[in-house]
Amino acid sequence: MTTTRVPQGADHLRRHGRTTAGAPPTKPTLPPGVGWADERVGAAKGMRFLLNKVFPDHWSFLLGEIAMYSMIICLITGTFLTFWFVPSMGHTVYDGQYAPLQGVGMSEAYKSTLDISFEIKGGLLIRQLHHWAALLFIVGIALHMARVFFTGAFRKPREINWVIGTVLSLLAVIEGFAGYSLPDDLLSGTGIRAMAGFMQSAPVIGTYMTFMVFGGEFPGELIIPRLYIAHVLLLPALLVGLFTLHIMLVVVHKHTQYPGPGRTNDNVVGFPLLPVYTAKAGGFFFIVFGMTALISAFVAINPVWVFGPYDPTQVTAGSQPDFYMWFSDGALRLLPGWLEFTVFGTTWSFNIFLGSLLLLPLVWTIAGVYPFVEQWITGDKREHHILDRPRNNPVRTAVGVAAISMYTVLALATVNDILAIKLNLSINDITIAFRTLFFVAPVVSFWITKRLCLALQRADRDKVLHGREAGIIMRSAEGRFEEEHEELDPYTRWPLVQYEPIRPLSLTEGPDVNERGVSRRRQMTHRLRRSMSDFYFADRVEPVTPAELAAAHHHGEQEAIEAIEQHSDPVNAIPGEVPHGRHHDDH
Amino acid sequence: MTKLPALRRSPIALVVLLLLGLTMTGTAYAAFKPAAPVNPMEQAANASEEDIETGRKLFLANCASCHGTNAQGNGTAGPSLVGVGAAAVDFQVSTGRMPLAEPGVQAPRNARAVNFSEEEIYQMAAFVHSLGPGPDVPEPEYLDASQGDPANGGKLFRTNCAMCHNSSGSGGALTRGKYAPDLMNVTPAHIYEAMQTGPQSMPVFNDDNITPEEKRDVIAFIKDIEEGGSSYGGHSLGSLGPAGDALFVWTFGIALIIGAAVWLGRKAS
Ligand code: HEM
Numbered sequence: 001m002t003t004t005r006v007p008q009g010a011d012h013l014r015r016h017g018r019t020t021a022g023a024p025p026t027k028p029t030l031p032p033g034v035g036w037a038d039e040r041v042g043a044a045k046g047m048r049f050l051l052n053k054v055f056p057d058h059w060s061f062l063l064g065e066i067a068m069y070s071m072i073i074c075l076i077t078g079t080f081l082t083f084w085f086v087p088s089m090g091h092t093v094y095d096g097q098y099a100p101l102q103g104v105g106m107s108e109a110y111k112s113t114l115d116i117s118f119e120i121k122g123g124l125l126i127r128q129l130h131h132w133a134a135l136l137f138i139v140g141i142a143l144h145m146a147r148v149f150f151t152g153a154f155r156k157p158r159e160i161n162w163v164i165g166t167v168l169s170l171l172a173v174i175e176g177f178a179g180y181s182l183p184d185d186l187l188s189g190t191g192i193r194a195m196a197g198f199m200q201s202a203p204v205i206g207t208y209m210t211f212m213v214f215g216g217e218f219p220g221e222l223i224i225p226r227l228y229i230a231h232v233l234l235l236p237a238l239l240v241g242l243f244t245l246h247i248m249l250v251v252v253h254k255h256t257q258y259p260g261p262g263r264t265n266d267n268v269v270g271f272p273l274l275p276v277y278t279a280k281a282g283g284f285f286f287i288v289f290g291m292t293a294l295i296s297a298f299v300a301i302n303p304v305w306v307f308g309p310y311d312p313t314q315v316t317a318g319s320q321p322d323f324y325m326w327f328s329d330g331a332l333r334l335l336p337g338w339l340e341f342t343v344f345g346t347t348w349s350f351n352i353f354l355g356s357l358l359l360l361p362l363v364w365t366i367a368g369v370y371p372f373v374e375q376w377i378t379g380d381k382r383e384h385h386i387l388d389r390p391r392n393n394p395v396r397t398a399v400g401v402a403a404i405s406m407y408t409v410l411a412l413a414t415v416n417d418i419l420a421i422k423l424n425l426s427i428n429d430i431t432i433a434f435r436t437l438f439f440v441a442p443v444v445s446f447w448i449t450k451r452l453c454l455a456l457q458r459a460d461r462d463k464v465l466h467g468r469e470a471g472i473i474m475r476s477a478e479g480r481f482e483e484e485h486e487e488l489d490p491y492t493r494w495p496l497v498q499y500e501p502i503r504p505l506s507l508t509e510g511p512d513v514n515e516r517g518v519s520r521r522r523q524m525t526h527r528l529r530r531s532m533s534d535f536y537f538a539d540r541v542e543p544v545t546p547a548e549l550a551a552a553h554h555h556g557e558q559e560a561i562e563a564i565e566q567h568s569d570p571v572n573a574i575p576g577e578v579p580h581g582r583h584h585d586d587h
Numbered sequence: 588m589t590k591l592p593a594l595r596r597s598p599i600a601l602v603v604l605l606l607l608g609l610t611m612t613g614t615a616y617a618a619f620k621p622a623a624p625v626n627p628m629e630q631a632a633n634a635s636e637e638d639i640e641t642g643r644k645l646f647l648a649n650c651a652s653c654h655g656t657n658a659q660g661n662g663t664a665g666p667s668l669v670g671v672g673a674a675a676v677d678f679q680v681s682t683g684r685m686p687l688a689e690p691g692v693q694a695p696r697n698a699r700a701v702n703f704s705e706e707e708i709y710q711m712a713a714f715v716h717s718l719g720p721g722p723d724v725p726e727p728e729y730l731d732a733s734q735g736d737p738a739n740g741g742k743l744f745r746t747n748c749a750m751c752h753n754s755s756g757s758g759g760a761l762t763r764g765k766y767a768p769d770l771m772n773v774t775p776a777h778i779y780e781a782m783q784t785g786p787q788s789m790p791v792f793n794d795d796n797i798t799p800e801e802k803r804d805v806i807a808f809i810k811d812i813e814e815g816g817s818s819y820g821g822h823s824l825g826s827l828g829p830a831g832d833a834l835f836v837w838t839f840g841i842a843l844i845i846g847a848a849v850w851l852g853r854k855a856s
Contacts, residue, residue: 099738100808103738131832136840139840139841287844292844299821300824308749316749317749317750317760318830321829323836
């Protein structure tokens with residue numbers, strides 16, 4: 001990887017990192033219960049071969065793999081299910097083992113789902129595995145996406161892979177929805193009914209669209225065979241194809257790494273892909289499979305026989321989709337009814353349209369374009385292979401948390417009825433509270449997160465300059481008590497000082513008025529960029545410069561301040577520019 | 588000798604103790620929980636004059652402040668009970684809903700608040716019955732779940748009840764803090780009477796809507812769920828549908844996997 005690197009403020013520290021990479025190994029200790037089992041069964045030792053050096057880097061790099069392995073589990077168990085599932089809405093009467101449904105009329109799809117659950121050996125376990133793995137797939141994606149976002153792993157050259165990831169997450173959600181709709185039970189039918197409503201809310205073309213998809217009036221006899229082909233053929237093909245591309249790009253770009261001694265923008269510290277990676281991948285696959293199987297053996301999911309067969313005249317309290325569709329359903333529950341109105345004899349259902357046909361594409365579009373927006377604001381066209389610590393980009397982190405808070409409010413609004421009975425609250429009050437929170441939560445969480453990040457950065461500065469509290473209280477001759485501070489070793493210090501501060505355009509470009517006080521003529525887009533840049537980077541905490549560090553170490557307080565004044569960069573210096581007269585003396 | 592104290596201090600001992608404690612409290616609670624009367628009541632139409640008279644006295648002492656001395660109603664304090672029938676009185680009083688403890692959005696079921704003997708309830712029911720004809724307490728033959736058809740009951744339940752009580756009978760929310768309660772551990776008589784009298788926000792399902800035999804089917808369906816007839820596949824997570832699944836997967840599910848990964852990673856390096 002070749003990049004033109006600009007020397008950074010704390011570059012000298014990297015030299016230390018390079019000479020003595022690798023901290024002394026620490027002996028792992030096991031919790032007592034686990035240790036007991038390990039000594040007798042050798043559980044962990046047995047896995048050691050497979051898992052040797054599994055996680056050289058960081059546990060958060062595993063989140064994507066949880067998604068990957070859950071997807072594979074879905075593919076395997078799904079294939080098993082296709083052997084018995086009958087994707088037909090043809091009518092039949094149940095005569096199987098489950099007494100409370102004997103003699104009840106239902107579709108063949110629902111009957112075959114009951115048969116898989118009650119007649120086929122191991123069928124219920126496989127069904128539950130398939131569904132739990134599907135949920136874990138999307139949890140994995142969501143957490144993986146959050147990891148990539150908050151560490152800035154989406155920056156050049158990985159923007160395209162971020163876009164691929166966004167598409168993957170959308171496909172995963174659609175795949176999940178299609179699967180959830182197949183058994184034709186009361187809940188899945190209610191879900192399809194909602195989907196029909198979404199489509200009908202499209203202005204002008206809504207009715208035509210619904211008739212096309214359902215082959216006539218809802219529910220018709222076509223929707224389940226159609227969803228089936230989408231679920232077992234079309235979407236998996238797209239998912240596997242895009243996923244392969246996603247992983248190939250990870251290989252091409254090489255994996256990012258967290259900042260640490262010896263880790264530079266031009267290397268990757270870790271273990272060779274072969275054979276360690278193969279063992280690692282295999283081992284972790286078995287862990288995910290094992291845990292999912294354990295959950296599926298003990299916890300029921302989607303007990304379709306409890307819900308009953310779908311019948312358009314029936315509905316049950318507590319009808320919710322799987323959690324990944326919640327935000328849309330929740331938006332519908334929060335949108336006020338007056339958004340539906342009639343003009344010239346046609347009905348415009350904006351109360352549904354906004355929360356579905358508009359919201360769904362909007363969320364994924366915003367996610368997809370974010371890297372490009374951030375790049376445009378920073379103007380940073382360099383490659384980045386070292387991850388950001390989330391605190392070192394406070395506004396990005398805060399924007400992410402605000403977005404998550406908004407999404408969570410919408411998602412929780414979907415379970416307003418469950419919250420009402422479980423917490424003894426009025427559903428009307430909950431709705432009002434969520435409507436308010438939808439606007440308040442992002443603002444408050446943005447503010448708190450940003451302040452928290454800045455405070456953490458200041459704490460880092462403090463630690464670097466004054467060392468960490470040693471826990472030793474010293475009494476001086478005059479009787480004053482003071483806590484000893486222990487200087488950080490270079491390995492600990494490096495991650496705290498390595499980042500480069502991004503300064504807002506108003507500082508690097510100079511003020512908006514020229515020397516004569518006449519405002520500069522700038523393009524609209526540039527003015528927008530300047531204000532966004534201020535929004536992101538006006539409040540910031542700069543990393544400790546070598547001069548500051550040297551001053552803090554060698555001289556008393558007073559002298560330190562003088563030293564800082566002499567040596568430190570002028571406030572508006574171009575990032576990375578080496579100031580004259582910088583020196584560093586080792587002690 | 589030295590082993591025991593060491594064992595007592597180990598964290599496993601704490602877990603075992605905690606589990607034991609929880610199990611024992613649970614069992615004790617179940618044992619002491621006052622059970623609602625199970626035997627069906629005699630028909631109020633057959634009540635004697637003394638029963639009605641005793642019932643009137645009980646009513647005057649306990650109910651008249653809200654329902655009026657002749658059960659004709661007392662403004663907003665309580666509605667008229669003329670014509671509500673013995674079934675309504677038995678349902679309201681023996682589930683602990685009446686006498687109303689405090690005004691609220693809905694009178695809650697409260698088995699521990701039942702301060703009347705079965706006989707006293709019968710007497711009050713007979714008194715209210717004597718004021719005007721209404722649904723009588725159900726006949727025993729319609730309360731025998733073993734004679735009902737749970738499959739037909741399930742169909743009726745999903746059409747008529749599931750929108751409020753959930754298809755698994757686990758309850759649901761209504762507007763402004765009202766709710767349809769969970770139907771587990773409700774006696775057959777109370778299920779029948781609830782359908783027949785439609786307490787509070789619940790609609791009345793008279794014998795033209797749902798015949799007595801069909802009511803028995805519904806009872807059979809609810810009792811089948813209660814006895815675990817639908818619990819396959821493991822823990823039901825409170826029968827809350829996808830909400831329970833979501834809570835589980837975002838807490839235990841993902842924590843289990845990440846935890847296992849981190850632990851094995853630590854162990855192997
Ligand atoms: C089908 C679902 C997905 C699977 C199976 C998956 C799997 C993976 C795996 C195994 C890696 C490499 C290790 C890691 O960093 O975790 C990875 C990297 C990456 N993923 Fe995904 N991912 C999925 C969805 C997503 C989504 C939803 C996004 C974001 C919108 C995304 C963005 C990225 C990016 C940018 C990288 C490179 C990050 C780096 O090298 O640090 N992926 N993915």
